Amino acid sequence: MIHIDRLNSLLGLVIILCLVPMKQGIAADLTTIRAELPPVASWSGASEALIAEPGDAWITPAEQDNFKFTPSYRETRQWLERLVEASPKLSLHSFGHSAEGRELFYIKATPVRDDNGDVQRPVVLIQAGIHSHEIDGKDAGLMLLRDIGLGNKSKLIDVVDLVFVPIYNVDGHERPSVFNAAHLRGPANHGTRDTAQSINLNRDYAKADAPETRAMLGLIQELDPILYIDVHVSDGFDHGYDVTYTYAAWGRYMHSKAIADWLNGPFESSVNTFLRSQGHNPHFYPSAIDYHEIEKGLRVSGEGPRWSTGYGDHIRMPTVLVEMHNLKPYRQRVLGAYSMMEGALRAAATHLDRLQSSIEQDRQRRPDSLVVRWERDEQPMETISFKGMAFERYESAVSGEQEIRYLGRTETWSLPVTGQHPVAEVSLPKAWWVPASETKVIELMDVHGIVYETIDSARELELDTITMHDLELGPVYDTRVQVSGSASHAVTKVRMPAGSVRVSADQTLGLLAASLLEPEAMDSLFSWGFFPQMHHKTGNMERFIVVSLAESMLSKNGVLRDSFEAELANNPDFAADPKARLRWFQDRSGYGKSSYGVYPIGREL
Template identity: 55%
Template sequence: MPHENVRSPLASNASPRRTRKSALLAMTVGCLLSTVPAGAQSLAPLPPARAWSGKSEALVAAPSHPWRTPAERAGFETTPSYEETRAWLEKLVASSPLLTLRTFGRTPEGRDLLYVRASKGGAGKPVVLAQAGIHSGEIDGKDAGLMLLRDIAHGGKETLLDRVDWVFVPILNVDGHERSSVWSRGQQRGPREKGWRGTAQNINLNRDYAKADAPETRAIIGLLRELDPALYVDFHVSDGPDMQYDVTYTFAGWGTYARSSAITDWLEGRFKSSVDASLSSQGHVPGVYPSLIDGDDPSSGLRFSPEGPRYSTGYGDFTGIPTVLVENHSLKPYKQRVLGAYVLMEAALRVVGTDAADIARAKAADRAARPERLMVKWERLTKPIGSIDFMGIRHERYRSPASGREEVRWTGKPVTTRRPIIGHRESLSVDIPKAWFVPAWETEAIERLALHGIRFETLDSPVTLTLDTVRLFEPRLGPVSEGRVRLQAKFQHERRQQTVPAGTVRVPSDQPLRLLAAALLEPESDDSLLAWGFFPHILTEDNFLDDYALAPMADRMLAENAAVREAFEAKVNADPAFARDGAARLRWFFEQTPYLDSRYRVHPVLRQVD
């Protein structure tokens, strides 16, 4: 689809002859390109891979092992399809009393979502929930999980289950996984064919936790609520710069901006030290996931910022679930990445089994907290908040004939440099009210509250209260994001007495999911239901006055109402374009009258402040 600022030849000042020549040239080039067979096109060249050998290679099953995984049998050149994965798991589960296979949802294309539970039984054990393939081309976690399940069932690692249960989702984005191609994720070194980032509905599941549009997201949220895990691990593969690290990971905010501070203290302390020690001992290089300020300038520094609940890590932060996002490095060989994921997974099971009581206390403390404000917007700081020794790869620049500019070329040579950490500061926060009132007809919004487990009550009879109403000004639609048309606006709050009818849903803020409720229901939040386009009807106006009636009424208002006259004159003096626009002037008067639709551009969620 062309960019909006590209002018059509029909709208240009070019001569018809020149326009026809340009169109003919474009058609000729298009025809020439279309005749190049896909097989004749080469894959994108990648930077040189550094040689690697680690102790974790001993985890690969020998050729004679009866339970070699499909990836092991293929020498880690390929990864199994969904059906091959399911068939292998069904056989493994049938061979071991420690494993059970369950479905927990279905995809838009009708495939089952699967998880394996590894358990020795017994009530009250903490649960580690690990998922792979939320971005299905980033599938390291799946093949690592199959290997670890095999070793629990038949490799002497059943003691991992002495103090913890493990629930493993091998593929979350199953439909995207089956849209597999050598042309997917060309910047990633293996496996040969990789799945697609988006779902069949073209939704990025790791942007969908708050609005929960995709059935896959709804399913994993349901599983999170059912299990309430002691740890939630989300396996990805990175994009971005070359570096020495092969296994990186991150938490929401890295403590500086975390909402669940007690949980983050545990993640940054015991989890990080345990996992890093295990990875290092097995020949891997763990590190902080490096989100660069400028991907074209590796020296620009690492970005540390808050996260909203649209992400898995942000959702865990808002709900009091310890959550880790693993980003194996895309330019490392697939075998190395899979083995790194295995080591991290095993280390996670061990540390949760040891620290279960501490984790439970941290979760309880964060869920008992009742912060008074929610930061909803933030901006990048101009000065670093710290620095880090970054184990990178040396790069150079060259002039690209194709782009006509300088591009980055990675040399494969290691280099360690001091990199700044660029933080963020709050640019807008909101006071969390006593409660929110959601009209009964906003069924989609109410369904989302129930899905997330946010507590609410339905009014049996009308109540009259002084409530905070939020009106939108200068609303702007777009961009289209994750299947939704985003909405931005300016907001004006006004308190007035209102009668709320029976059937209205009241959402108290005094609950463990206080912050998640605020993120969804406060209009200023970037992850609010309003921002995700859940209330398009408030932009529709269904009452008006013809100018022959409105103009004399406005004249009378101007003559008889001093406050209106003063406000109008101030508007005229401050805004010359408004002063010249007769329709805008009359519209201004209309908006001061009871004729204005009381629901037009008004956020449907009312706020109980007192």
């Protein structure tokens, strides 16, 4: 049986191939445009017993195709609707829409059906397809839901409910192409990394530009999950592990210390034991310092709230990033993802009391400072035994350098693991004051669920105000231009108009508020370009007026004259630039005061 959506996808691939310009002697087919992946190491495991037999009424589309294809959005939804209708343990829910209008939905698995919503049970939230070419979690989740709803895995939800989002990046999912991911060994029709708006959803948690992100943040606030699992597929180098996973900085630099202890303790021990029992080989996600020179070792880095793991750390929500290994066959990866999900459910249920206690303990924390810049350590923190894939180096006619060729067999390496150390931090204030005019910032506080109070009438306040110097526009990321600069502080009298808001640091989400509102933080709204007015130099006057004003200032203010002469002597570029010299005086004149570099959010000390 050929599915219409599958046929359309394949026809699209054929059309793409036909449009590839052909050079003399080169055929435009898959073998010429697809990278040749390394050899595959043989694998078998107990999890293979999870696969439905041919002809089974509840075989999933991926199983039916022997894991060569992944079902389309429509096929996925239709199969799940049929499953939900057949099982009283399952229900389908909407939680928003994508930029192109597709419905975002999830399946809830629970033994307790309560239409009034009065029953509160711990929830494990698992999402797949945040990068829709990394779609292993979707096909694994369909199998797991089948086995919970109709099979022998119903005990997995005796203690905790499962909420499963099969496709997060739904628009990208519906853009299958052979050009989407050359590094993935299947399936043949995966989607794109980014959304229809070219937004990487796993860099969008802090700035929340995408409608999909805002929908997910709303779902997180609604469910308040005790565990959040984000299923990906890796890139990088070849190695001997098929299921890798991590937390924010592998728990090394997490703000949520009690949660980090739970993840690095009961969770890791329980999950690894279960994965190995299913024939899989787990490891922490190995991020290499240099993928071309693996011997340099692995790196661990601090994380801001742009990522799912960093966001979870900032809001005190245990979060696990799962990275199936891209060079393993799709069948093995899907079975590994299934086993990881089952292992996570088992760990949450078995160690529920300590997990909930850890969450509550971290939610009571009120940090007084925030690290805003890290640097790589010079010496590794440890050296580990690591199962890598053997490789050889050869001279490439393409690059003209030595390149790596993997050989398809494992060997044991000794790899250093290098961390980071903080080099800059800021002391946190009692509160931040956001003027009423910063409507996008106030709206974003609502999106994140950050608590604030709104003033009904204007107030005169003494606040720590920040000026950002040496403003630089950085790279374009998604739909934003990143910004950097250095900060100076001064306590000044500020008038906050009616409608302005006070964001207290003394709240559960105070750490997230700090990371968004402190401009020096790595994922601050300043760094994401939320304040374009800071780059605008206003108040220009006619040149002859400025010259007259400057000459009068020089003649009447000896301190100013000395400062100007020092600037001329020490800055040749300034001395040679008439416009810069005149701007220097205008900025100090009090006329046409500029907002250039002035950060609009004040700090209550």
